[in-house]
Amino acid sequence: MSEAKRSCCKIVFGAGHGLLGAKCSRPVKISSGGKFYCSIHSPEYLAKKEREKQDALAKEIEMKNAAYERLAAIREFKNSCVRAIREIAAGHNDAQSLAQFVLESEPKP
Secondary structure, eight states: OOGGGOBOOOEEOSTTSOSSOEEOOSBOOEEETTEEEOTTTOHHHHHHHHHHHHHHHHHHHHHHHHHHHHHHHHHHHHHHHHHHHHHHHTTOSOHHHHHHHHHHTOOOO
16 A cells, blocks of 8 residues: 555544544545645644744733732732721821822832
């Protein structure tokens, strides 16, 4: 049997393949480690796709962490403002300097 007539060695699952799956019907494009793969199931392609997926996930986590840190800073600033207002209401001696101190701690965008 020539290499052109071979099909990929991977078992695929999904609609129409039954509970046990079925052999991929795509033609062989790559031979790796004595096994034959189509271009979609080749180990190099799968490793590349996994790296891309991990990079995208890491970027998403980084963005979510930055957003969380920003929200935490805003929450802390809000709490500082409330504490300052309570101190002023309780008769703080220098309300203007206390307000200026709190405003200096405002998180930057």
